[in-house]
Amino acid sequence: MPLKIIFMGTPAFSVPTLAALKEAGHEIVACYSQPPRPAGRRGLETVKSPVHQAAELLGIPVLTPLNFRAEEDRATFRAFDADVAVVVAYGLLLPEAILSGTRLGCYNGHASLLPRWRGAAPLQRAIMAGDAETGMMIMKMDKGLDTGPVALTERVTIAPDMTGGELHDRMMQVGGRLMREAMGRLDANDLPLTPQAEEGVVYAQKISKAETEIDFSQPAETVHNHIRGLAPFPGAWLEAVIGGKPERIKVLGSTLGEGSGAPGTVVSEKLDIACGSGAVRLTRLQKAGGKALAAEDFLRGTALPVGTLIARSAG
Template sequence: MSLRVIFMGTPEFSAATLRAIAEAGHEIVAVYSQPPRPAGRRGLELTKSPVHLLAEELGVEVRTPKSLKGEDEQQAFRDLEADVAVVVAYGLLLPKPILDGTRLGAFNGHASLLPRWRGAAPIQRAIMAGDSETGMMVMKMDEGLDTGPVALTERVAIGPDMTAGELHDALMATGAALMVRALADLEAGSLSLEPQPEEGATYAKKIAKEEARIDWSRGAAEVHNHIRGLSPFPGAWCEMTAGGKAERVKLLRSTMAEGEGPAGRILDDRLTVACGNGAVRLTELQRAGGKPMAAGEFLRGAKIGEGDELS
C-alpha cells in the first residue's frame, strides 16, 4: 500500500524530502513549487527550483501557481483526490480550502523545535541566538503560522562553531527521514498529534539585508553567532581598509578567541579581532568576486594585519 501524495516545496532543502517520499514507494500525484525565477548575471534566464527539477526527473506533474487563493486553483487541487499534502519550505501561504483539500490533511516539515522559531528563517535564527539544539518537526498544518499540532520530532545538536549551511544539511537529511516515518504511521493509522505548548513561542523573521553587517561593539559570542548564523548566505560582512581603500569582505567562519582591545581592532597575525568584550578569530573569509579562503591564505593577499581596524 502507499499514499497518494501532493508535494509542495521549492528549495534544495525540500527536494531531499521529495526524493525520500518517492523512494519510499508513495504515489506522488503532483508537485507544487514556486514559479521559475530570473537568474544569471543579467537575470534574463528563468531558472526552475530544485524541487521543480527533481519532479521532472521523477516524471511527476509540476504546478507553479503564483497564488492558491482562487477557486479554480483550489478545485484543481481537490481534483487530484490525494490522501495527503506534504509541505516543506514551499513559500506560499495555504488557505483553508487547500489545507482541507486532501483526505488526511496537510503535514509540514519544519526546521525548529516548535513553538520556538516559527516562521521563515528558523535555521539562521537558532544559531544567531546561540541555541545549542534545534531539530525537525512534522506537524499537521492549520491556518496559523506554524501553530499546528506536532506528530514527530527529531532533535539535532548545534556545535559551537557550526554554520547555518552545515546545520541546513543536517536538518535536510533528518527531515526527509522523519517525513517518511510520519507517512508510514499515517498510512497505518498510528500517527498521534500533540498540541504545541502556549509558552516559549518565538518568531524567526526573514533575514534582512541590513542585518548582515557586523557590529564589532557587540560581545564576542554575539558576533561569532552572527557570523556563523549567516554563513554561507547571505554572509556577514565588514569593511577592511588597506592603503586608504575600503574593501567589503564576507566573514564565513570564526571561533571564540582570547584578547581585548578597541572594538574592531585586529589583535595579532591570526586575524583575532576585538569585540565589545572578548574577541573572535576569523577563520574563513571571501573577498568580493572571489572564492572562500582560509584566514592564512586571505592574509597573504591582503595588506592588513595587527593594529588595523575593521569597520
Template sequence: MRIVFMGTPDFAVPTLSEIVGRGHEVVAVYTRAPAPAGRRGLDLTPSPVHKVAERFGLPVFTPKSLRGEAAAEAFRAHDADVAVVVAYGLILPQAILDGPRLGCLNLHGSLLPRWRGAAPIQRAIMAGDKETGVAVMRMEAGLDTGPVGLVERIPISPDMTAGELHDRMMVLGADLMARALAALERGGLAFTPQPEQGVAYAAKIEKAETRIDWSLTAQAVHDRIRGLSPFPGAWFPLGADEARVKVLRSTLADGSGAPGVVLDDRLTIACGSGAVRLVELQKAGKQPAAADAFLRGNTVPAGTVLV
C-alpha cells in the same frame, strides 16, 4: 498513499526523493515558478524541486497563487490522501489545507513553538541555541502553529554554521517525514498541540543585520557570523575602498581591546568583550579563503581598526 508534494529549494529535495523511494504515489508536485536568471534576466531557472520532479517524471504545477476557487478545485482534483509541504514559499489558504483527506503535513526546521517563521535555522544559531531540530506538523491557518506529530532533535555544536545545520536537517527531515507518513498510513500518527509558552518568531533576515557589529560580545559576534554563513553572510568593510569581506567561519579567541581592533597577525579581532578569530573569509568577487591565504593577498596588520 496518494501525495501532493509542495516545496521549492534544495532543502525540500531529499524529502521528495525519500517519498518517491518509499513507493508512495506522488500525484502532483507544486513548486515556485521558474525564476529569471542570467545577466539580463531572460533565462528562466526552475527550482531544485522542479528539476528533481521532472527527472522522476512527476507532474509539476507552478501557480503564482493558491487563492481562489479555481486553484482550490484544481488542487482537490488530485484526490490526494495528504499533502507534504517543505519550504514551499506560498501561503496555503484554508481551502487548500482542507483539500487532502488526511490534511497537510509540514516539515519545519525547529523545535516548535520556538522559531516559527521564515528563518528558523539562522535564528537558532544567531541566538546561541545549543539544540534545535526538525518537526512534522499538521498545518493550520496560523503561522507554524499546528500540532506536532514527530520531532528529531539536533545538537548545535559551538562552531556549527547555518549551512552545516541546513544540510544535516534536510537529511534527517526527509527520514522523519517518511516515518510520519508510514505512521499516518497505519492510523498511528498522534499529534500534540504546541505549548503556549516558549513561542519565538524567526523573522526573515534583514540586510541591516548582516554587517558585523564589533561592539557586541565575542559570543554574539561569533553566533552572528556562523548563523549567516554561507548566505547571506556577515561582513565588514576593508581598506580605503571599503571592499566588502564576508566572514564564513570564526571561533572564539583569547584577547581583548577596543571593539574592531585587530590584535595579532592571525585575524583575531577584539569585540565589546572578548575576541573572535576569523577563520574563513570571502572578498567580494573572490572565492572563499582560509585566513592565512586571505592575508597573503590582503594587508591587515595588528592595530588595524575594523568598522
C-alpha cells in the same frame, strides 16, 4: 498501501524529503513549487527551483501557481484526489481551501523545536541566538503560522562553531527521514498528534540585509553567532580599507578568539578581532567577486596587520 501525496516545496532543503517519499513507494501525484525566477548576473534567464527540477527528473507533474486565490487553482488541487499534502519550505501560506483539500490534510516539515522559531528563518535564528539545540518537527498544518499539532520530533545538537549552511545540510537529511516515517505511520493510522505548548513562542523573522553587517561592539559570542548563523548565505560582512580603498568582505567562518582592544581592531596575526568583550577569530573570508578562502590563504593576498581597525561600525 502507499499514500497518494501532493508534495509542496521549493528550495534544495526540500528535495531529500521528496526523494524519501518516492523511495518509500508512495505515489507522488503532483508537485507544487514556486515559479521559475530570474537568475544570473543580469537576470535574463529564468531558473526552475531545485524541487521543480528534482520532480521533473522523477517524472512527477509540476505546478507553479503564484497563489491559490483563483478557484481554478483550488479546483485543480482538489482534483488530484490525494490522501495528503506534504509541505516543506514551499514559500506560500496555504488557504483553508488547500489545507482541507486532501483526505488527511497537510503535513509540514519544520526545522525548529516548536513553538520556538516559528516562521521563515528558523535555522539561522537558532544559531544567531546561540541555541545549543534545535530539531526537526512534523506537524499537521492549520490556518496559523506553524501553529499546528506536532506528530514527530528529532532533536539535533548545534555545535559551537556550526554554520547555518552546515546545520541546513544536516537538517534536510533529518527532515527527509522523519517525514518518511511520519507518512508510513499515517498510512498505518498510527500517527498521534500533540498540541504545541502555549509558552515559549518565538518568531524567526526573515533575514534582512540591514542586519548582515558585523557589529564588533557586541560581545564576542554574539558576534560569532551572528557570523556563523548567516554563513554561507546571505553572509555577514565587514568593511576594511585595502590599498587605500574601503572594501566589503564577507565572513563565512569564525570561532571565539583571544585578545582585547578597541572593537573592530585586529589583535593577532591569526586574525583575532577585538569585540565589545573578548575577541572573535575570523576563519573564512571572501572578497566581492572572489573565492571563499581560509583565513591564512586570505592573508597571503591581503595585509591586515595587528592594529588595523577593520570595521566601519567600530570606534
